[in-house]
Amino acid sequence: MFCFQCEQTAGCTGCTRNAGVCGKKSGTARLQDKLTGALVGLARAVEGNEDQVTKETDALVMEGLFTTITNVNFNDETISALTSRIHAEKDRLVPRCLDCASACGRNDDYDIDSLWDGDEDIRSLKSLILFGIRGVAAYAYHAAVLGYTDEEVNRFFYKALFAIGMDWDTDELLPIVLEVGEINLKCMALLDQANTETFGMPTPTEVPLTVEKGPFIVISGHDMHDLKLLIEQTEGKGINIYTHGEMLPAHAYPELKKFAHLKGNFGTAWQNQQKEFASIPAPVLFTTNCLMPPKPSYADRVFTTEVVSYPGCIHIGENKDFTPVIERALQLGGYKEDQAFTGINGGTKVTTGFSHGAVLSVADKVVDAVKSGKIKHFFLVGGCDGARPGRNYYTEFVKKTPPDTIVLTLACGKYRFNDLDLGTIDGLPRIMDMGQCNDAYSAIQVALALADAFECEVNELPLSMVLSWYEQKAVCILLTLLHLGIKNILLGPTLPAFISPNVLNLLIEKYNIGPITTPDEDMRKLLG
Missing domain, CATH: 3.40.50.2030 (Rossmann fold)
Incomplete structure (x- = not known):
């Protein structure tokens, strides 16, 4: 394998052995490379066929890019299935390629190895484009599940993927690198609009770190939509909800904080989860990254949804029926007495919600x-x-x-x-x-x-x-x-x-x- 897209990559140069530092196995890394190559192939098929692109095509590209972000998907089966869906969409756009053997580029996936082994400056610029649009796709995905999309953002994914597969020089690639930043600004504005119009403008909110006695669920990741659905499905069931990691800011949104059983925040940052989740008497739901390979001591309490996937963990599909998570919470029962946890500096509470609306x-x-x-x-x-x-x-x-x-x-x-x-x-x-x-x-x-x-x-x-x-x-x-x-x-x-x-x-x-x-x-x- 070869992977150097995250900060903790081995030796600050790249993970090249049987598994990445993140826990991703070499075979999984290869499948993610193939998925990325298929996305470039799809972008090639879109070139000249823009009028055939549908909302489903856009959603597939976002899902494909999001899936390859660090600590999202460790499941060979779901990655392979997604790659097959991308190939099917490419064949829909350029069906004649099924019977054509010419090397026009339309019927070929991109060989990612040619990027990792190429000129280091070209590799650097293309990596900035590729890794950048993976991040943009995550934000676009979260906005899309709330019903907010931007045609310019969606079209840029194809442009950027197409550029990655081309034999272009630094002068041609550098403007696209900076355009990733421009498009991401539009995408973050879109997600801000989606979140605030759906859940209200965040206001400064004090969040306790104590976990109350009784059944509870910990929800991690970034997806506010999944949190809202979980809160609604647990209302009146005697189950409390605690955020984890990047879900902490949810407490500041009026349409989420109004639910009395959204109680507080559990744990700290993502990299501490293997220690913090080891003995809690509750299930954990991952809506996005950052998922670390679950330890055996709590693997049977980890649930995933959306693009997150790990072998052996129960996945909540598109129907968003969180009944398995709820039943597990009731079965485990939670703590017998309130548990007073602290942050890494000993604090018993944290405050969030200082959005641009609050500050301005x-x-x-x-x-x-x-x-x-x-x-x-x-x-x-x-x-x-x-x-x-x-x-x-x-x-x-x-x-x-x-x-x-x-x-x-x-x-x-x-x-x-x-x-x-x-x-x-x-x-x-x-x-x-x-x-x-x-x-x-x-x-x-x-x-x-x-x-x-x-x-x-x-x-x-x-x-x-x-x-x-x-x-x-x-x-x-x-x-x-x-x-x-x-x-x-x-x-x-x-x-x-x-x-x-x-x-x-x-x-x-x-x-x-x-x-x-x-x-x-x-x-x-x-x-x-």
Whole structure:
């Protein structure tokens, strides 16, 4: 196998043995490569047949891209079945290819090995495109299940996949890399619209970490639609619901928080699940990544839905009947007494819900605090968490932020510090959790609003971005920030293995992007 799409890839170069660091086996990795090659083949078939593309075609591409994100699908059977569906759709678009042996490209899947073995700069740019659109597809998928789609976003998937299969040079590929960022901004705006129009505008909400006695279900991932369905199906059954990981921001949405049995949050970031799930007397439902291979001690309590799949785990299909999960919760019974858990810093509660709507509703107060000197600097510290040593950097960095600064955060990286109490500035909490990784859109909207208020460019604001990355959604968000021209981003804990030296130098020269060093050194540099 060869895979280097995530931050924890072996030796910071690539997973090449019988299994990836994520737990994905080499055979599964090969099947995912074949699936990706089939998607490129489908994009080739779409070229010149755009009028034959249907909503089902678009949905299939989103599902295919989403399936290959790290820690989503470990199931050879479902990956192979999805590849067959993609082939069938390609044959529908270009049926004459069934009887044609010419090498026009329309009847061939793309050989991913030719990408991994090719010129390192071309490989780097194509990897940025491929991994970026995998992230975009996840956001588009979540919006689509709520009934929101964007034709421009959908059409770009075909354009990007087609480019990956072409023998193009750096000058032809680089604009598409930046276009991934542009399209992702549209997609995050679409998902923000889908979530807020469906579930209401998030408001700051305090979330307890205590699990009450009695039956309960832990739900992980990002999909608010699945959470809403689970809440509705468990209402009146004496079962409490607890979020996990990236599902924490659900507590801030009015149409979700109104349910009394949505009680709190269990556990911390995704990489701790094998320890945290080992002995809980409750089932866990995964709606998206990040799923780690379940330990035998709790594998019979793991359920999956949507594109998530793991061999041996019960999968809830399109009918969204969560009866098996509910029955398992009732059977296990939960804790006999309330269990008081804490965050990694000992806190007993966390707060979420500082979306762009919430922050901009007090924009005048924020601007006044900046003008009066009460707020000297903003730090956006967030992104994906992970298991690699060195991520404690983010905890220490936040602890070292001066008392006249605000920390904006999002995604699961916040679990390194979101239970800290750093106090307030004029009633504004110094740590503001803006939501999931896709809520980088909220952070962008706040930054643009502040720039407008101070009549300056975003890069001239007293704002520093210190980001952590793990998987492909972080890639598309980074490309969005670069598309907007945002400079001086610090990235860690390591730089992506798929970025070649020449491409890295380009990013440094144009955007001054760089790696994190130490909390003290970076703090001095950023505060200057």
